Amino acid sequence: MFEKIFVGVMVVAGMLTLTMLYAAVSPEAAIQSYFNETPEGAMASVVVPNWGILIGLMGALLIYGAFHPPSRKVALVVAGTSKIAFIALILMQGERYLAGLQTAVIVDSVMIVLFVIYLIFGKPGAANA
Template identity: 40%
Template sequence: MHSLKTCHKVKVTSSRQKRMMNWIVANIKWIMLLSGVLTCTLFYAAIAPQTALRSFFGDVLEGQLSEIIVRNWGALITLVGATQIYGAFKPLSRSLIVIISIVSKLTFVSLVLIYGRQYLGQAGIAVVIDLLIVGLFVVYLVGDRKKATN
């Protein structure tokens, strides 16, 4: 009797997970658009690097080199966001764009957690949002792959 209950719970969870996965796959266009727009807000760092650093990390970097590096960082992150917006409308490009976005976001999260824990007070929101987006994108990749094999 006990094992029957356990099997039933697994089935219910599996069914719920399947519905969630299907919902994410069906709505990936809107998820990518939202993520892309949020990610593109880092263009702010390309325009006002010190203000962006203060806003995101509560700290600044000094010197010309920091201007170059932070502006470039802002531009590159904006490009990742722009590709997400593009991918929202181009289904054939989505998997590659989602994988690149996952790598980019996990790199940022890892660097903050390894080298910048003191900045979590400011950057913590970005870390949580990026992890949420990574989770959605991973579920999309798994669900899309399952859909393609069925």
């Protein structure tokens, strides 16, 4: 039962993470929305879209891991590590970006806690029973 519930958790986490593909489609709007700044030059045309794609790939990895049990542990560890890095980088900026990204920090923190619980108590490599 725990395994089946966690498949749903991973799918929801993956879908939420996939929303960051928005930064690949509309980098200027994404940066304005999240950071209240206007990107210029390479940041606007290369770095931000690439950032959005990389985060989107973490979402896809979570969804893949949900339905492919042998990949579940690596999906949770890689996506969780990415989320930890994001949160740390935002928190290191103090209040500068927290207002625009507070919800993302909270949601990612909840995901990390759920991922850790599953890695400790679940069977990450086991087939769904």
